[in-house]
Amino acid sequence: MTWNINKKTWLTLAILLSSVTFYFASYVNLPVIDSKAENYFADAIKKATIAYATTRGVNAVVSVLKESEIGMTPAGVGVNIAAGQILDPLDDMTERLSSVLVFAIVSLGIQKIAMEIGCTVSFKIISFLLPLFILPLWLTKNWANLFISPLVKIIAIVFVLRLFLPISSVINDFVYQQFLKQQIEYSKEKLTIISTIGLESRG
Numbered sequence: 001m002t003w004n005i006n007k008k009t010w011l012t013l014a015i016l017l018s019s020v021t022f023y024f025a026s027y028v029n030l031p032v033i034d035s036k037a038e039n040y041f042a043d044a045i046k047k048a049t050i051a052y053a054t055t056r057g058v059n060a061v062v063s064v065l066k067e068s069e070i071g072m073t074p075a076g077v078g079v080n081i082a083a084g085q086i087l088d089p090l091d092d093m094t095e096r097l098s099s100v101l102v103f104a105i106v107s108l109g110i111q112k113i114a115m116e117i118g119c120t121v122s123f124k125i126i127s128f129l130l131p132l133f134i135l136p137l138w139l140t141k142n143w144a145n146l147f148i149s150p151l152v153k154i155i156a157i158v159f160v161l162r163l164f165l166p167i168s169s170v171i172n173d174f175v176y177q178q179f180l181k182q183q184i185e186y187s188k189e190k191l192t193i194i195s196t197i198g199l200e201s202r203g
Contacts, residue, residue, distance in 0.1 A: 122162035
């Protein structure tokens with residue numbers, strides 16, 4: 001009986017110590033993961049914003065050029081073709097791309113805010129929940145089972161949420177660097193060239 005009481009006392013102290021540890025851990029960033037996640041979101045939002053500005057610039061140029069006419073002389077016969085007929089697909093593409101980029105910027109902003117909130121409160125929530133495990137230690141087995149299972153599930157969910165966005169952002173950054181960066185940079189360069197040519201032609 002004395003052994004059981006001593007064991008419960010030590011477990012109680014261990015739970016309280018864990019609770020305090022999680023509370024202070026909420027003020028510390030996880031090594032590597034958090035810093036990489038913050039850099040990823042900042043960089044991704046910056047690139048998406050630049051891409052949006054470039055796309056809107058191309059769209060503005062295309063909209064102006066659509067009002068002009070292109071002169072052609074097939075077989076010596078002069079023909080005027082409305083530029084809008086040729087540029088409509090490009091105009092539609094830039095409009096859709098603009099909408100996608102706006103959604104991407106908003107989504108990245110929301111994820112960044114969610115990650116910052118998660119980093120701040122997740123471990124605090126765990127810290128406040130852990131002392132509830134002390135109650136089952138001193139209750140009968142039937143009552144203890146009612147507490148343990150829900151608490152374990154809630155803490156597991158909160159812990160996963162704390163790690164999900166940072167880890168997923170690191171994975172996204174890896175995929176971007178390895179597989180998408182070159183293609184996206186090439187496409188952005190083409191859009192910039194189109195915008196420059198359009199502005200020169202207007203001048």
